[in-house]
Amino acid sequence: xxxTIKVPTMAEYMAQGKQxxxxxxxxxxxxxxxxxxxITKAFVKLLNNAGVDFAVLGTEESCTGDPAKRxxxxxLFQMQAVTNIEVMNAYEVKKVVTACPHCFNTINNExxxxxxxxxxxHHTQFLKSLMxxxxxxxxxxxxKGKRIxxxxxxxxxxxxxxxxxxxxxxxxxxxxxxxxxxxxxKGLCCGAGGAQMFKEPEPGTKDINIERTQEAIEAKxxxxxxxxxxxxxxMTDGVKGENKEGEIEVMDVAEMIATAQDx
Amino acid sequence: MQYLPNIIFLLILVAGVGYFTYNIKxxxxxxxxxxxxxxxxxxxxxxxxxxIAIGQSKMVVRPVSGALHIVVYLGFVIMNIEMLxxxxxxxxxxxRIFSSYLGGLYGVLIGTFEILAVLVFVSVIVFxxxxxxxxxxxxxxxxxxxxxxxxxxxILYFEMVLMGxxxxxxxxxxxxxxxxxxxxxxxxxxxxxxxxxxxxxHIIERAAWWIHITGILIFLNYLYFSKHLxxxxxxxxxxxxxxxxKGQFKNNEAVTKEVKMMMDPNVDPFAAPPAGEEQAVPAKxxxxxxxxLSQVQLLNAYTCTECGRCTSDCPANITGKKxxxxxxxxxxxxxxxxxGKNIDANKGVFVPDNKQLLGDYISEEELWACTxxxxxxxxxxxxxxxxxxxxxxxxxxxxxxxAAPNELNVTMTNIENNGAPWPFNQQxxxxxxxx
Ligand code: SF4
Ligand code: SF4
Numbered sequence: 023x024x025x026t027i028k029v030p031t032m033a034e035y036m037a038q039g040k041q042x043x044x045x046x047x048x049x050x051x052x053x054x055x056x057x058x059x060x061i062t063k064a065f066v067k068l069l070n071n072a073g074v075d076f077a078v079l080g081t082e083e084s085c086t087g088d089p090a091k092r093x094x095x096x097x098l099f100q101m102q103a104v105t106n107i108e109v110m111n112a113y114e115v116k117k118v119v120t121a122c123p124h125c126f127n128t129i130n131n132e133x134x135x136x137x138x139x140x141x142x143x144h145h146t147q148f149l150k151s152l153m154x155x156x157x158x159x160x161x162x163x164x165x166k167g168k169r170i171x172x173x174x175x176x177x178x179x180x181x182x183x184x185x186x187x188x189x190x191x192x193x194x195x196x197x198x199x200x201x202x203x204x205x206x207x208k209g210l211c212c213g214a215g216g217a218q219m220f221k222e223p224e225p226g227t228k229d230i231n232i233e234r235t236q237e238a239i240e241a242k243x244x245x246x247x248x249x250x251x252x253x254x255x256x257m258t259d260g261v262k263g264e265n266k267e268g269e270i271e272v273m274d275v276a277e278m279i280a281t282a283q284d285x
Numbered sequence: 286m287q288y289l290p291n292i293i294f295l296l297i298l299v300a301g302v303g304y305f306t307y308n309i310k311x312x313x314x315x316x317x318x319x320x321x322x323x324x325x326x327x328x329x330x331x332x333x334x335x336x337i338a339i340g341q342s343k344m345v346v347r348p349v350s351g352a353l354h355i356v357v358y359l360g361f362v363i364m365n366i367e368m369l370x371x372x373x374x375x376x377x378x379x380x381r382i383f384s385s386y387l388g389g390l391y392g393v394l395i396g397t398f399e400i401l402a403v404l405v406f407v408s409v410i411v412f413x414x415x416x417x418x419x420x421x422x423x424x425x426x427x428x429x430x431x432x433x434x435x436x437x438x439x440i441l442y443f444e445m446v447l448m449g450x451x452x453x454x455x456x457x458x459x460x461x462x463x464x465x466x467x468x469x470x471x472x473x474x475x476x477x478x479x480x481x482x483x484x485x486x487h488i489i490e491r492a493a494w495w496i497h498i499t500g501i502l503i504f505l506n507y508l509y510f511s512k513h514l515x516x517x518x519x520x521x522x523x524x525x526x527x528x529x530x531k532g533q534f535k536n537n538e539a540v541t542k543e544v545k546m547m548m549d550p551n552v553d554p555f556a557a558p559p560a561g562e563e564q565a566v567p568a569k570x571x572x573x574x575x576x577x578l579s580q581v582q583l584l585n586a587y588t589c590t591e592c593g594r595c596t597s598d599c600p601a602n603i604t605g606k607k608x609x610x611x612x613x614x615x616x617x618x619x620x621x622x623x624x625g626k627n628i629d630a631n632k633g634v635f636v637p638d639n640k641q642l643l644g645d646y647i648s649e650e651e652l653w654a655c656t657x658x659x660x661x662x663x664x665x666x667x668x669x670x671x672x673x674x675x676x677x678x679x680x681x682x683x684x685x686x687x688a689a690p691n692e693l694n695v696t697m698t699n700i701e702n703n704g705a706p707w708p709f710n711q712q713x714x715x716x717x718x719x720x
Contacts (some may be wrong), residue, residue: 028515029456029715029718030713044342046712048539048717049715050704050707051703052717053705053709053714053716053717054705054713054714055707057718063717063718068298078715078718081713083704084668084704085700085705089696089697090696090697090700091534092534092657092676093679093683093693093696093697094681094682094683094684094689095541095680095684096537096570097547097570098697098700099617100540100541100544100700101547102444102538102700102704104544104545121549127533130530130532131530131532136536136541150310157317164377176656176658176660178658180531180659180660180662180663181531182530182531183530183571184530207663208660210600210603210660210661211600211656213600213656215656216655216658217693220695220706220707221693221696222692223654224606224654225605225606225607226604226606226654227604228604228605229384229391230601230604230656231399232604233604234566234668240640241703266386271597
């Protein structure tokens, strides 16, 4: 992963008096988490490859406030939201794409009441539209015929009713798509949402990510496909906990498409 | 004396309906203790009532209990037509008044009721077996001991007895059996009474008729004390259920005002509010007691059927945490009832009792176990939203009590200072592109 990727910023676009087609909202995990950064880069490669005119906010981006709101700190959430909205509105942002379902949900559903109105897409939705427009090639390659199961992120699935975009992409990769017992509307959470990612779980009999990973393992996949950086971490930890690292990979849908294309 | 039965019937009817109305008024008053809500999207809401409440669309997600429930539900709704005849007969001393007007149609109606009665009887027995012999996990949770457990069974016994009485009353009705119009099931039961003389039969028939109608009125009044209130409240509850995406959590307007003020350079934060304008800051952020919740959330609590579909899909509960979304709803109802009784006992005003929903009913440990995954909201067949109550109580804990778990305080400090939940510098946010 060393070849150069092009990541223009909104400020650079502004300096040239131009507007990009879409703002790529990277998110905190996508910017700082080592595992998630790989997803970010894979997605950027796909954008570059498809010739998408995009930009990021870079250092002007800040946490959407999702974990603050779900932890109960409405004040901190709204401060974050209003600050981000001011930045985006100043750049006259119309369309946003993000690889994080939490950012997607927050900007899509919770920013409008605070003055931020944008067309927001999850990266799987955006990639699907690129594919439909013929700008992005999604085909089998390395994953052709492999058993893959998709773990629905709560904030993409139940929270926003999107179950098909990631699956459509996976089908185009010609994988053998197998479903876990609990999937789509019934999909089990990975355990990270509602700010759980940032704290120890309450006492119980099991960690949620272990419960979910065991269910995924029952489906006997070669890859557990994810669409959220937090799910990805949770499932990766789960796979390690179950000593299946050698056999099962946890990959973002964008990474799979990029890998299939040898990007 | 000739009119004595009519008078007794009238008295029973008035008492039954009267006490029920009295209690329902209390339910409405208690719900109104909550914060008012404004509703838009009426068309979508009516569509939901049609699909989810009338159409039972969410019940059938679990096919076995869903199908059985539809039988009991249809039985309940359709057999209520028979109530009209029973009431007219009782008040005017007539006997099967509709039979002389409806002719063949009467047979069709009563025949349908008889078949439904048998189906309901069988379904209710299966329900009982599921609860008491198969012991389906979601009926065995901690919160389902004592009253909630007995309540579930009592309803089933009620239904068995009422269906049995309905069929007995038809089977022992000599006149009805002679009509041979609609006695599709009861003609076989009538066979069991073949040796009994007509006079005794008449007594059995009358007894079954009276116990049946009295039983129905007792059942009606039992609803208020039971999870069975959902047979009425499910309809308004679905109407008021959420129509926005499940991921969209409520925006706290009071906070918005404060934030806007802080962000606006033209506002002097120390200035007194303009004369006549009320102080915008509410008494309290989030919810610690039932009065802080919305009327819809309180309606939710009265509507909950304690079916446990939410809890059995809850990732926290599945992995042994204390949190159970069903318990959140049951606690809310119990506390609301307690507040209601307090108001009754104190001539219409609530006298603080040093108790509240948070702490005395719902523990912080339960609240912090939630992943906000919306599985409970998705699972609920009557559009209840336990998650919204959890989130508002968290808001109270954090904004009023600064009582977040320590790791979350660290996370929030990071967000405030670095714009990320981890201690990274915002200036490094684009470094990934160079790595
Ligand atoms: S939203 Fe919370 S209470 Fe509801 S199912 Fe998920 S973890 Fe359980
Ligand atoms: S909240 Fe809904 S799903 Fe949960 S127990 Fe009550 S009625 Fe059942």
